[in-house]
Amino acid sequence: MIEHALRGGRGYWIWLTFLGAVILVGLYFYFKQLNYGLGITGMSRNVSWGLYIAQFTFMVGVAASAVMVVLPYYLHNYKAFGKITILGEFLAISAVVMCMLFVFVDLGQPFRILNVFLYPTFHSMMFWDIVALSGYLVLNVIITRVTLGAEHKSIAPPKWIRPIIILSIPWAISIHTVTAFLISGLGGRPFWLTAIMAPRFLASAFSAGPALLVVLCFVMKRITGFDAGNEALKKLGLIITYAMCANVFFILMEFFTTFYAGIPEDVAHLQYLYFGLDGHARLVPWMWTSALLAIGSLVLLINPQTRNNRRTFLIGCIMVFLSIWIDKGLGLVITGFIPSPFGKVIQYWPTAPEALIVVGIWALGFLLITMFYKMALSIREQVEA
Amino acid sequence: MSISRRTLLKLVGATAIGATAERFISAHADTSTARILSKAVGAGKRLSRKKTAQPVRLAMVLDLRKCVSQLGCTKCIEACDKTHNIPDFGDSKDEVKWIWKEPYENAFLDQENFYLTDQFSNKKIPVFCNNCNDPPCVEVCPTQATYQRTEGIVMMDWHRCIGCRYCMAACPYGSRSFNWRDPRPFINDINPDYPTRMKGVVEKCTWCDERVDQGLLPLCVEACPVKAMTFGNLNDPNSDVRQLLKDNFSVRRKPGLGTSPEVYYLV
Structure with a gap:
C-alpha cells in the first residue's frame, strides 16, 4: 500500500522536498536545544511551559476531532462520510504524532522518556495522557491499515475491526479529556482550574479539527480533483458551526464567572490575556484577533447563505481554525503562568529556534498527511479504474 | 493488618481513579467503599491528615518579627546557595533558587x-519549599522522580527526572527551579561534598535532608543570626516547633489549597 505514497508527479515531490527541508531546519535547532538546554526557548522559571505544550494541547484537539466523521459514518451509517472518514483517521494519526513530538521536544531529559513506563505513576495525569495518546495512535493505525487494505483488495473489511472502530470513538473523547485534566486539576493555577476545561477542549476540537479537514478537502479538490461530496462538506459545516457556537459560549462562561465573582487571583489571568496587566499586554492583540476571527467565522457559518457558498464557507473554516489556534495553541497554556504564584507579571514569547522547532513539527505533520492522503486517494483511483 | 497509605493509593490508582479517590473519600465518607477504605487505613474524617500517624513530621517555624528586624540580611540564602552549588546566572530567566526573599504582600498574595x-509592609521575607504534607508536585510527577519521605520532606531524584516540568506547573508556591542550561559553569565555588545538577532537570529545597540524616539542622536555620528559624518534629507535642506554635499566632502560605504547607510564619 505504502508504494502509492512513493509514486507521484513533479509537484508532489517538490512539496515533499520542501517539507523535508523545513523538517531538517527544525531538527537542526532541536539539536541546538539538546546541546544548550531548554534555555534556548523563551520559557523561564516563571513561565515554565510555552509554545510546545500549547501546540500539543491544540493538536490533541485536531487528533480527537476524527471522531466527528468516524461516529456518524460507523455508528449512524451516514454514507455521505464514506469518502472522508479515512481522511479524518489519517489526520488523527498525523496529529497524534505531532502531539508526541511536541511533548518530546519539551522534555529537559528526553532520553529518559522511558522512565514514564519504567515507573508507571497512576496518580499522574501526564502518565494517563501518554497512555491515552499512544493507545489512540495504535487504534487508528490498525483501523486505517485494515479498512484501506480491504479497499485495496476490493473486499469488505473483516468483522473484527468494527469493535475496534467503535472503541476509537470514546477513546478520542478520552484523549482530549485527559489533556484537559492535565491542567484543570492544579489547585495552584486558578486560570486552568475550571470544570469546563474538558468540555471547552472538546468544543474547540470539534470545530477546529473538522475545519482543517474541510480546508484539506478544498486543497485536494484543486490539486487532485478529489471531491469529498457536497453533502459531506455541508454536514461538516453544520458540525463546525454547532461546535464553534459551543466553544464561544464556553469562553463567555469563563468571562462571566471570572469577572462577576471577581476573585483577584482569577481575574488577574484573564485580564492579562485580554486587557493587559501592570502595563504588560503581549498577548492582547493576539487574543482580540482570535475573538474577531471567532465572531467573523460565526457570522459566515451561522448564515445559511454564506455557509452554503463554497468560497465564504472556506473562509469561515479558515477563520475558525486560526481563531482556535491562537486561543488554545498560544493563550490558554501560557496565561496559566501569568501572573506568577507571587502575583508578578513575567511575560513569555517564543524564541526563533523554539518557533522553528514548532514549524518543523508542523512540516512533519504535513508530510505525513500528504503521504497518507496520496496513498488513500491512489488506492481509491485504482479500485475505481 | 493495616494497609499503608502508599499501598492503598497504588490499589486505588490501579483502577485509574487514584488521583481523585482521596478527595472522593473525604467528600463521601458515608458511602460503603469509602467506609471500607478509611477503615483499612484507620483514618478519621480526612485521609489527608492521616500521615500524622507517622512518628515524625518535620516542619519549619519562621519568626517573621525577628526576621524583618534584620533589614537586608541574606545569611540564610548565602549559606544555602554556597553549600548546595546553586548557580548564579545573573538573569531571572534561567534563575535557580531554593530559598530567597519576596515582599510580604507577594508571599501572602491571598x-x-x-x-x-x-x-511587614514592603518587607521582604524568606520563602522556600513548604514541603507540603499533601504535595501537588508529587501527585503530578509522571515518574515519581519527586517523592515524599516518611518524615514529610519532598525529595527530588535528579537522575530520574525527565524534565517535563509538570511539578513546576503544579506547585502553588513557585518553589521549584529548572536547569534551563548547564549550571556548572555558573557555580562560583563548587562544593565537592554536594552534587551539582545537570541541564534539563528540576530541583528544589529539601530542608537539607542530607544534614537531617546526620542529625544536623538545615543550613538556613543554623545561619540565621537572630535565630528566627526553628526546625523540628510537628508530631512531638514537646518539640520546639510545637511550643512556638502553641504560644504564637502563625500563618501559612495558601493553606486554602489543601496542600498542607509545613512552613509556619509567626507574625
Whole structure:
C-alpha cells in the first residue's frame, strides 16, 4: 500500500522536498536545544511551559476531532462520510504524532522518556495522557491499515475491526479529556482550574479539527480533483458551526464567572490575556484577533447563505481554525503562568529556534498527511479504474 | 493488618481513579467503599491528615518579627546557595533558587491587606519549599522522580527526572527551579561534598535532608543570626516547633489549597 505514497508527479515531490527541508531546519535547532538546554526557548522559571505544550494541547484537539466523521459514518451509517472518514483517521494519526513530538521536544531529559513506563505513576495525569495518546495512535493505525487494505483488495473489511472502530470513538473523547485534566486539576493555577476545561477542549476540537479537514478537502479538490461530496462538506459545516457556537459560549462562561465573582487571583489571568496587566499586554492583540476571527467565522457559518457558498464557507473554516489556534495553541497554556504564584507579571514569547522547532513539527505533520492522503486517494483511483 | 497509605493509593490508582479517590473519600465518607477504605487505613474524617500517624513530621517555624528586624540580611540564602552549588546566572530567566526573599504582600498574595503594619509592609521575607504534607508536585510527577519521605520532606531524584516540568506547573508556591542550561559553569565555588545538577532537570529545597540524616539542622536555620528559624518534629507535642506554635499566632502560605504547607510564619 505504502508504494502509492512513493509514486507521484513533479509537484508532489517538490512539496515533499520542501517539507523535508523545513523538517531538517527544525531538527537542526532541536539539536541546538539538546546541546544548550531548554534555555534556548523563551520559557523561564516563571513561565515554565510555552509554545510546545500549547501546540500539543491544540493538536490533541485536531487528533480527537476524527471522531466527528468516524461516529456518524460507523455508528449512524451516514454514507455521505464514506469518502472522508479515512481522511479524518489519517489526520488523527498525523496529529497524534505531532502531539508526541511536541511533548518530546519539551522534555529537559528526553532520553529518559522511558522512565514514564519504567515507573508507571497512576496518580499522574501526564502518565494517563501518554497512555491515552499512544493507545489512540495504535487504534487508528490498525483501523486505517485494515479498512484501506480491504479497499485495496476490493473486499469488505473483516468483522473484527468494527469493535475496534467503535472503541476509537470514546477513546478520542478520552484523549482530549485527559489533556484537559492535565491542567484543570492544579489547585495552584486558578486560570486552568475550571470544570469546563474538558468540555471547552472538546468544543474547540470539534470545530477546529473538522475545519482543517474541510480546508484539506478544498486543497485536494484543486490539486487532485478529489471531491469529498457536497453533502459531506455541508454536514461538516453544520458540525463546525454547532461546535464553534459551543466553544464561544464556553469562553463567555469563563468571562462571566471570572469577572462577576471577581476573585483577584482569577481575574488577574484573564485580564492579562485580554486587557493587559501592570502595563504588560503581549498577548492582547493576539487574543482580540482570535475573538474577531471567532465572531467573523460565526457570522459566515451561522448564515445559511454564506455557509452554503463554497468560497465564504472556506473562509469561515479558515477563520475558525486560526481563531482556535491562537486561543488554545498560544493563550490558554501560557496565561496559566501569568501572573506568577507571587502575583508578578513575567511575560513569555517564543524564541526563533523554539518557533522553528514548532514549524518543523508542523512540516512533519504535513508530510505525513500528504503521504497518507496520496496513498488513500491512489488506492481509491485504482479500485475505481 | 493495616494497609499503608502508599499501598492503598497504588490499589486505588490501579483502577485509574487514584488521583481523585482521596478527595472522593473525604467528600463521601458515608458511602460503603469509602467506609471500607478509611477503615483499612484507620483514618478519621480526612485521609489527608492521616500521615500524622507517622512518628515524625518535620516542619519549619519562621519568626517573621525577628526576621524583618534584620533589614537586608541574606545569611540564610548565602549559606544555602554556597553549600548546595546553586548557580548564579545573573538573569531571572534561567534563575535557580531554593530559598530567597519576596515582599510580604507577594508571599501572602491571598491575604490581601492594604493596611499592613509597618513592621511587614514592603518587607521582604524568606520563602522556600513548604514541603507540603499533601504535595501537588508529587501527585503530578509522571515518574515519581519527586517523592515524599516518611518524615514529610519532598525529595527530588535528579537522575530520574525527565524534565517535563509538570511539578513546576503544579506547585502553588513557585518553589521549584529548572536547569534551563548547564549550571556548572555558573557555580562560583563548587562544593565537592554536594552534587551539582545537570541541564534539563528540576530541583528544589529539601530542608537539607542530607544534614537531617546526620542529625544536623538545615543550613538556613543554623545561619540565621537572630535565630528566627526553628526546625523540628510537628508530631512531638514537646518539640520546639510545637511550643512556638502553641504560644504564637502563625500563618501559612495558601493553606486554602489543601496542600498542607509545613512552613509556619509567626507574625
